[in-house]
Amino acid sequence: MCADLGNLERDIRELDAAGVDFYHIDVMDGKFAPNFTLGPDFVKTVRRITDKPLDIHLMIEEPERYIDLFAECEVEMISIHQESTPNLQRALAQIQSRGIKAGVAINPATSLDFLDYVYNVTDYVVVMTVNPGFAGQKFLPAMYKKIAELHERISTYDRDIEIQVDGNIGAETIPGCKENGATMYVLGTSAVFNSHHSLEENVANTRELFK
Numbered sequence: 001m002c003a004d005l006g007n008l009e010r011d012i013r014e015l016d017a018a019g020v021d022f023y024h025i026d027v028m029d030g031k032f033a034p035n036f037t038l039g040p041d042f043v044k045t046v047r048r049i050t051d052k053p054l055d056i057h058l059m060i061e062e063p064e065r066y067i068d069l070f071a072e073c074e075v076e077m078i079s080i081h082q083e084s085t086p087n088l089q090r091a092l093a094q095i096q097s098r099g100i101k102a103g104v105a106i107n108p109a110t111s112l113d114f115l116d117y118v119y120n121v122t123d124y125v126v127v128m129t130v131n132p133g134f135a136g137q138k139f140l141p142a143m144y145k146k147i148a149e150l151h152e153r154i155s156t157y158d159r160d161i162e163i164q165v166d167g168n169i170g171a172e173t174i175p176g177c178k179e180n181g182a183t184m185y186v187l188g189t190s191a192v193f194n195s196h197h198s199l200e201e202n203v204a205n206t207r208e209l210f211k
């Protein structure tokens with residue numbers, strides 16, 4: 001959502017060359033999240049441009065109705081919000097049944113306890129470190145403790161579950177997220193999409209934080 005949508009192919013080609021690991025695509029319906037963003041046709045456009053893994057973040061109500069629609073876009077990852085469906089276990093299993101990694105996203109106010117019975121159908125947990133909806137928000141410091149607690153809880157499982165952090169992830173917040181166990185970082189305006197440096201320079205500078 002933070003790319004220059006009027007120069008999408010240019011941005012993607014520059015990010016590919018800069019060596020990003022995946023593209024996180026924010027889908028919002030104006031109901032679950034107070035904003036509207038990108039849909040399947042946008043995802044197909046990105047798919048046509050890059051071979052990098054596509055990570056679709058469904059910030060929408062009733063996501064189970066749309067999993068197959070996005071699965072048809074040849075994506076590698078789909079996350080849905082715990083808060084968005086009463087059928088979370090079935091929806092995550094539906095994603096995995098398509099051969100796609102299933103992510104469960106939780107808003108800042110949501111307790112980790114809601115995940116207790118779905119780790120067996122979860123490949124990654126998206127810890128929202130801001131409230132869904134808009135770029136440019138401030139990281140909620142209480143999320144560091146949530147990341148650490150999640151890391152401790154999933155470490156008891158006999159399968160790999162990634163911890164993805166999403167929201168104001170940049171030089172000021174990456175060290176704390178890394179220290180507490182995050183393994184995937186969604187980079188928006190805080191780290192990559194800003195006018196201070198080129199996309200390539202911003203990616204390179206962010207990589208330095210992980211060395």
Ligand SMILES: O=C(CO)[C@@H](O)[C@H](O)COP(=O)(O)O
Nearest residue numbers: 133134135136168188189190
């Ligand atoms: O989806 C969201 C917010 O809804 C996040 O992807 C980020 O908030 C965008 O990046 P930043 O501007 O926060 O760095």
